[in-house]
Amino acid sequence: MDYQSINAQTTDRWVDDGWQWGEPISHEDFERAKRGDWDILLTPTKPVPHEWVGDVRGKRVLGLASGGAQQMPIMAALGAQCTVLDYSTRQCESELEVSQREGYDINVVQADMTQPLPFADDSFDLILHPVSNCYIEQVEPVFRECFRVLSSGGSFLGGYDTGVNYIVDSTETKIVHGLPFNPLVSEEDRLELEQDDGGMQFSHTLEEQIGGQLNAGFVLRSLYEDTNGDGRLHELSIPTFIATWSVKP
Template sequence: MISQNYTEHNARTIDQWVRDGWEWGKEIDHETWEKAKQGNWSVLLTPTKPVPKEWFCTMQGAKILGLASGGGQQMPIFTALGAECTVLDYSKEQLKKEEIVAAREGYEIQLVQADMTKPLPFDDGNFDLIFHPVSNCYVKDVKPIWKECFRVLKKGGILLAGFDNGFNYLFTGDDETTIHYSLPFDPLQNQEQYEDCVKHDDGFQFSHTIEEQIGGQLETGFILKGIYQDTNGTGFLHEKNVPTFYATKAIKP
């Protein structure tokens, strides 16, 4: 079994997804950039629901960290609104998408290729806002990530995070009608789950509890200020309106 280097495996897997046209690795076009400059914009933390605009800080001059948020989708929008953006991602191909948009539109962005399971390479109290779309499903232990987010945010800083609730990991492949697994889903501990991840080229993914996700934020010291749920966007569970994702707004007091 892969253990210590599973995040490197995941980064290589996502690199290939991006090269193959992955939905979350398609950079925005010039028209979307221009609309954002005019105040017409939206971004996603989860598959379908736009993040409420009142969840954001004042964007002009804000220092924003896109945590595992490469792909050229959100950071260009924030830059168009006047923010100073940094994006940390372990996928080279996701960071290349950020480079493409920055070069096309003529702005600067700090790109950091790093593993978010390790201490973040930033000073304490450095950012006004962290934007963290669904991605910690590729990480076994999420609580250290919340601690690092808390550390690098300024006092009053905002953490916007999207995450799954585990329901998707009950199933195997594209079959969302027959429950196959029990939770937790941890391919580093379960050989069948490991083989399933390999068979379906899913990378190594992990289910997490609400205690780990929201509870982990609260234990770290964040104050929860907002929450909503979302569906997969496609498939049987989506058609039945089964919520499989949450997004949260939390503040560092």
């Protein structure tokens, strides 16, 4: 079985077990968003600045690896034309369930973002990409595909793990791994993930993640850092994630 199939099945299991990123927004949150009271997350705790999102009324928005009915229902409530791509059956089902509950249309595409995106050039005005590229080995092709399907002047908003989470033990008190963390190369990394039911995860450098966007042609507008939200690293205020706002010229 290829590693993305393993990850899709793992994500389905996490959703059934109450995973944070698989919990759909409530009807009350949807109604508040319609009134202009909303926030979305791309990283664990810090909301995306509204300036980054802008006015999405009538805009074409892609949620890339963004299933689970968290970001996209908010975009729909704000008047966007929404598409979501995710490889998890349960995450896709949640998107459809919430859209039916709230009465909006969404195009749900179950697919693997490591493959060429099934969209024409210039298909979207905004892409939302919550933390998810830690589940793929090569990130640069994804950035190139995002650049291709985004219209000129469009924004690409993404959340990314910085790699710090992969060097520490489960108590976050000891450095036990070097980088990169790659279960396709390291048997030790693979066995650790299997023991923790962690799917297949990969560390990525800022050079890969920010540099990869720049190499694809994006212009970086802004960024912020975030923590895990709990645990020892969070208690010490050690940032472990970043979010970036990039624009296609």
